[in-house]
Amino acid sequence: MSTTRTITFTLNGKKRDFQIAPGELLVKLLRRSGLTGTKEGCDEGTCGACTVNVDGRAVLSCIMPAFLAHGRNVVTIEGVGDFDRVHPIQQALVDAGAVQCGYCTPGLVMSAKAMFEENPAASDEDIRVHTDGNLCRCTGYEKIWTALRNVRDANKPAQA
Amino acid sequence: MKITDFKIPTRLDEALAALRDLGPAALPVAGATSLVFIPEDQPMTAVDLNRLGLDGIRRDGDAFRIGAATRVAALQKRHEPGWVLDRVALTLSSQQIRNESTLGGNICRVFPWSDFPAALLALGAGLVIRGAQEKEMTADEFFSSQPARLFRGGDLLTHIRVPAVGAGAGFGYKKVRQTATGFSLATAAACLQLDGGGIRSARAALSAAVPFPARCAAVEAALAGKKASEGLLREAALNGLSGLKFKEAEGMSAEYIGRLAAVTLGDALVEAWAQAKEQAS
Structure with missing residues (x-):
């Protein structure tokens, strides 16, 4: 053995x-x-x-x-975070109603975290590409993508 | 795959010695994303190939030198003139798989999901193998049958040399699958070198739809020396594959897959032509 x-x-x-x-x-x-x-x-x-x-x-x-x-x-x-210290990606998913059964959510958060660490200004296409390996059978993805676009937009420096 | 031990060498000579000593019990591993598909029969000792300096891409004259342990994601995220493998990488499985899978792992044993062989055949890549000596093979030699045959003695693929797609040249790549991360039903790759409005040379290759990745000689012959047009390219793909054997897949007949392959190759040729015109010298 x-x-x-x-x-x-x-x-x-x-x-x-x-x-x-x-x-x-x-x-x-x-x-x-x-x-x-x-x-x-x-x-x-x-x-x-x-x-x-x-x-x-x-x-x-x-x-x-x-x-x-x-x-x-x-x-x-x-x-990344828990109920007492919610990560901005987690908060954005909650705010957009992008969580139903929640089973895919931890994996999705990890994919999004890696993507934003590499590129805080990820495009809409980047967001789709970097979540192509996270299956969600509940939400239909639109709310997930909305949440991640909101994270990206919050990353942007304020316009002068 | 039944891994009963592992080794983590940090030098190439150490890795080669381990592979040689272990013989058939050695399991070279980098991204490890194929292991789940390999049946658990023999006990194997995994040899980690990630710390040998075999990752990275650099421009080397009119080609790119790519380490065999370079992640598919690194190919996906590189964008520069002459570099075309980003297009191939982007359609391989999911981002998590692209982050771990390596170019070497995708080609050293050709699986049904290996996307790179067709691209490397069309691009005329070179494969650098290290054993007692270093040798370079053409993609045609490397993929003449299952490349795993080359590594039984403990040799290792160390680099892949991919020509830059330069002035007057274009590359096309198309992969048809039912879901974004699904395995390919038909993969086609093509390279065209234009000379004014004429085709100086054409290389075309198929995988997934056929039993093993292969060049499409009749298609290439039908194009060389001709004046390029979309009609010519699509007709060459439709007529040039009649001698090939196609596989059934996912409830689709071999005849249907053959037709799908011809259309897919036509699309790849048209894409290659568009890039070649853009890059006209």
Whole structure:
């Protein structure tokens, strides 16, 4: 049988050691570590519910072997915000009515966060492209895109 | 895929030695986005290829030199004269997959969802492989059959050399799928080099609709030396694929997929022609 290995990575700002089975997937490691905000949906890299950020990029933790996170900077939804400190992306989704069942929302927030960190002025097309891997069966996307356009517009410096 | 151990080499020679020593038990991994589709049979030792300096794109004369571990997202987000792979990258799966998948991973084992082989065949790319020595192959040699055959001895694809699409030249790329992130039903890529109003040379390639990515020799021959027109390009695509075998897909007959491939290739040729006219010298 495979032996356990130790890897180290920064999780939501804190550098930590993790004991993993060599083939363990990142989503399993996160959830058994108590971070259940990252959702398991399709388990095959299609739905985007498991999206987390690794070195600032939105990636699918349900298909990423945990060992690839060694030495990296991993941020999950728990590192973004919660009821007491709501992140502007989360607030914009609430304000636009872009959340119904909510299962896709953590992954969507992680995709949007990575996009805005790379490009705060993301175009409408950029917003569509960067949410193409987050399936939402409730909202029909219009309210999600409205919310993300509102985040983008709030990022813009005030016109002189 | 059953990963029972992993190695994280930080130098190319270390990675090559690990791949050689492990032999068939080695699983070279960079983006890891294909592993979910590989059955769990044999125990494998994953070898992480992400820390070998094999990522990045740089202009090298009249070509681009792309590290094999370069993410598809890096291809998608590069925009400069002569660079056309952003168009191919943008239609590959979802942003999260583009952020992790690598160009090398998309082509070292051709899967039904591999989009880049057709583009690299049409562009006349070169593939640089490192084993005991370094060797460069043409895309035609590399994709003559499943490229995985080249890596059984522990060799590694390190770079891909992609010619810049320059004056008088144009590139076209079309992919047909049922949903934004779905696998391709037909992928077509084309390169045209114009000489005044005439076609000096044409390269065309198909994937997904056919059993394995391939150049379309009859289409290319029908175009070389002719005066370019939309009618000529579409007719060449419609008439030039009759010798090929097509696959059934998602409830569609092989005959239908063949027709879809011809129309898709016609669209790619017209797109290539439009760019070539824009870039007329």
